[in-house]
Amino acid sequence: MTWLVPLPVILPLLGAGLTLMLSRHPVLQRAVSTSVLAAVVAIAATLLYQTDRHGPQVLWLGAWQEPLGISLVADRLSALMLLVSALVTLAVLVYSIGQGMTGDERETPVTIYHPTFLVLAAGVSNAFLAGDLFNLFVSFEMLLFASYVLLTLGGTSARIRAGTIYVVVNVVSSSLFLISLAAVYAATGSLNLAQLAGRVSDLPDPVSLVLQLLLVTTFAIKAAVFPLSFWLPDSYPTAPAPVTAVFAGLLTKVGVYAIIRIQTLVFPDSPLTDLLLAAALLTLVVGILGAVAQTDIKRMLSFTLVSHIGYMMFGISLGTMAGYSGAIFYVAHHITIQTALFLVLGLVERRGGSTSLIKLGGLARLAPLLGVLFFVPAMNLAGIPPMSGFLGKVALTEAGLRVGTPLAYAVVAAGMLTSLLTLYAVAKCWNLAFWRTPEEAHGMARELSGLDRRATSRDVVRHRDHVHAGASSLNARDLDEARSIVDEGDGTNQDLYQLADQGVLPTRLPRTMVAATGALVGVSLALTVVAGPLFGYTERAAADVGDRDLYISSVLPEGSR
Amino acid sequence: MTANLSLILAAAAMIGCGVYLILERSLTRVLVGLVLLGNGVNVLFLIASGPAGRAPIVGEAVPSAMSDPLPQALVLTAIVISLGTSAFVLAMAYRSWQLTGHDDVQDDVEDRAIRRLAAADQASDSFDLSSGEAEHDLDMPEEERRSR
Numbered sequence: 001m002t003w004l005v006p007l008p009v010i011l012p013l014l015g016a017g018l019t020l021m022l023s024r025h026p027v028l029q030r031a032v033s034t035s036v037l038a039a040v041v042a043i044a045a046t047l048l049y050q051t052d053r054h055g056p057q058v059l060w061l062g063a064w065q066e067p068l069g070i071s072l073v074a075d076r077l078s079a080l081m082l083l084v085s086a087l088v089t090l091a092v093l094v095y096s097i098g099q100g101m102t103g104d105e106r107e108t109p110v111t112i113y114h115p116t117f118l119v120l121a122a123g124v125s126n127a128f129l130a131g132d133l134f135n136l137f138v139s140f141e142m143l144l145f146a147s148y149v150l151l152t153l154g155g156t157s158a159r160i161r162a163g164t165i166y167v168v169v170n171v172v173s174s175s176l177f178l179i180s181l182a183a184v185y186a187a188t189g190s191l192n193l194a195q196l197a198g199r200v201s202d203l204p205d206p207v208s209l210v211l212q213l214l215l216v217t218t219f220a221i222k223a224a225v226f227p228l229s230f231w232l233p234d235s236y237p238t239a240p241a242p243v244t245a246v247f248a249g250l251l252t253k254v255g256v257y258a259i260i261r262i263q264t265l266v267f268p269d270s271p272l273t274d275l276l277l278a279a280a281l282l283t284l285v286v287g288i289l290g291a292v293a294q295t296d297i298k299r300m301l302s303f304t305l306v307s308h309i310g311y312m313m314f315g316i317s318l319g320t321m322a323g324y325s326g327a328i329f330y331v332a333h334h335i336t337i338q339t340a341l342f343l344v345l346g347l348v349e350r351r352g353g354s355t356s357l358i359k360l361g362g363l364a365r366l367a368p369l370l371g372v373l374f375f376v377p378a379m380n381l382a383g384i385p386p387m388s389g390f391l392g393k394v395a396l397t398e399a400g401l402r403v404g405t406p407l408a409y410a411v412v413a414a415g416m417l418t419s420l421l422t423l424y425a426v427a428k429c430w431n432l433a434f435w436r437t438p439e440e441a442h443g444m445a446r447e448l449s450g451l452d453r454r455a456t457s458r459d460v461v462r463h464r465d466h467v468h469a470g471a472s473s474l475n476a477r478d479l480d481e482a483r484s485i486v487d488e489g490d491g492t493n494q495d496l497y498q499l500a501d502q503g504v505l506p507t508r509l510p511r512t513m514v515a516a517t518g519a520l521v522g523v524s525l526a527l528t529v530v531a532g533p534l535f536g537y538t539e540r541a542a543a544d545v546g547d548r549d550l551y552i553s554s555v556l557p558e559g560s561r
Numbered sequence: 562m563t564a565n566l567s568l569i570l571a572a573a574a575m576i577g578c579g580v581y582l583i584l585e586r587s588l589t590r591v592l593v594g595l596v597l598l599g600n601g602v603n604v605l606f607l608i609a610s611g612p613a614g615r616a617p618i619v620g621e622a623v624p625s626a627m628s629d630p631l632p633q634a635l636v637l638t639a640i641v642i643s644l645g646t647s648a649f650v651l652a653m654a655y656r657s658w659q660l661t662g663h664d665d666v667q668d669d670v671e672d673r674a675i676r677r678l679a680a681a682d683q684a685s686d687s688f689d690l691s692s693g694e695a696e697h698d699l700d701m702p703e704e705e706r707r708s709r
């Protein structure tokens with residue numbers, strides 16, 4: 001059954017070509033891309049079953065003699081990542097079809113959306129299957145190129161601004177990847193992961209440390225680990241909702257996957273444990289503090305994305321089986337949950353006209369289903385029992401306590417704090433955007449805009465250059481926004497109250513979009529239901545990645561290591 | 562492994578200049594920097610491939626006299642990728658010029674918020690460092706505000 005292994009890459013690439021040819025027939029285009037991604041889901045599920053039953057599936061492309069060609073390897077870890085990512089991409093594709101594909105803007109070129117999206121899917125699959133470092137580089141480039149195009153769809157001013165930073169950061173990180181590839185090749189004469197596993201341990205310690213640092217830094221940029229996370233919260237929120245959703249779900253996790261692979265296979269006796277633990281701690285804390293300060297739900301979620309990468313880094317840096325198992329579970333959980341939340345935000349933007357907390361209010365009454373769709377994954381993200389977020393955090397906490405070093409205790413404490421602050425951040429969104437009435441929202445905007453004349457008011461406390469209103473703190477930009485909302489003369493910036501008054505908001509949401517979002521929320525709940533077997537699986541996957549000989553012997557025959 | 566010193570110096574010079582140019586504000590200069598950086602990295606692969614030899618074509622030379630073909634294949638891939646990247650960055654610079662009349666890389670939203678906070682805070686030193694010509698991006702560009 002090894003012929004299945006390359007299909008998750010080949011099918012989307014063929015689909016991309018086909019949809020490009022069919023650009024004049026949108027119906028056929030949709031049919032092709034949906035069926036391709038559905039097929040990938042089926043293949044990934046089969047691979048999951050196969051690898052769990054019969055061990056890693058390996059295919060040497062082009063039937064070259066064994067250490068020479070390019071190998072694709074699916075083990076338990078890659079198969080799980082493939083399945084989750086395939087499910088998520090399919091859901092996002094269905095959602096964007098429901099949205100009318102064009103996103104929210106009319107000027108977005110419709111014809112390139114589907115091919116680009118399929119190339120992105122192919123790149124993600126290839127990254128999970130790559131058996132050598134250069135193939136991993138190529139898959140990163142595939143998915144990055146697709147992401148450049150998707151991020152700057154339509155070429156509006158905000159997207160070009162965010163896209164500039166995103167592209168430059170990623171090109172620099174790709175150059176760093178190439179530098180590390182050159183160094184690895186110069187030191188070992190190979191880029192095949194299985195061969196490297198044998199050869200790196202023969203290198204002098206300083207050399208292998210340099211190689212490890214180079215590779216981990218490269219992947220940490222992709223995974224947005226603090227302090228290399230600065231680019232993420234600025235670039236993601238400007239893209240169309242489905243694009244942000246798929247980026248948030250998948251692109252950072254590809255970096256996390258690469259770190260797991262490198263750390264376990266090539267550098268198993270890592271001297272970097274403490275460094276990575278410290279990075280995990282800072283990622284958790286700095287990310288969530290950023291999230292707490294936001295008044296736009298999209299930006300807030302981008303910051304929690306950065307923050308929760310810290311949980312996965314925590315599991316990885318512990319270097320124990322329990323740590324890896326928890327990290328793998330958390331990756332699966334976080335891909336679904338983060339994507340679901342961004343899809344919900346797309347619906348919020350459509351229904352309420354904005355994602356700014358200053359403008360929104362009363363969505364729970366206006367659209368009760370939307371309220372449920374937001375509330376469930378939001379609580380899951382914060383880790384409310386019994387949902388999968390809670391289970392993942394418990395597993396990681398246990399793994400941390402079992403290691404028991406002071407630094408591990410510190411990260412466990414930071415994890416608890418982060419969980420609490422995540423709850424605070426999502427509860428703030430719930431209270432402001434969903435629970436209070438639109439009149440209250442408008443009243444607050446009026447009050448904020450009047451601050452220049454009245455020094456103090458009932459609930460509003462002015463402090464230096466920002467303002468505390470209730471439980472949230474607002475900065476000067478938010479005050480400007482409040483002023484421009486209240487300013488009656490200029491009708492460009494209006495809040496939900498005004499828009500609802502004029503009746504310009506859609507009262508119904510497209511069924512396909514709601515169904516796709518609901519399906520993803522359902523998947524995230526299903527992860528809770530099957531958490532027992534899933535934990536069994538992630539433990540076996542962790543045991544697999546911990547046992548290097550299994551990987552090496554299934555990729556390379558005796559004598560060519 | 563023996564390495565060629567002139568190649569190392571060439572790569573170091575190109576990567577150094579590339580990094581310097583990437584730190585510039587204008588996207589066109591950043592692009593030139595990225596291209597230089599990419600070429601410097603390609604030279605690194607030549608260093609990694611060891612001493613130069615005969616062309617790696619079967620029948621042209623004995624295998625022991627050939628140079629290592631794999632890094633050349635890798636460099637070829639990297640060149641193709643950097644061509645695509647350059648084209649995309651150029652397109653973005655052009656679009657940025659269409660929209661704003663310049664192709665300067667703009668500060669991100671958080672930076673601007675922090676600068677405003679510093680500007681309002683008399684006790685902060687960081688504002689003095691960033692005052693002056695950066696003053697004009699204190700406020701959000703007009704297009705961006707409208708699109709929000």
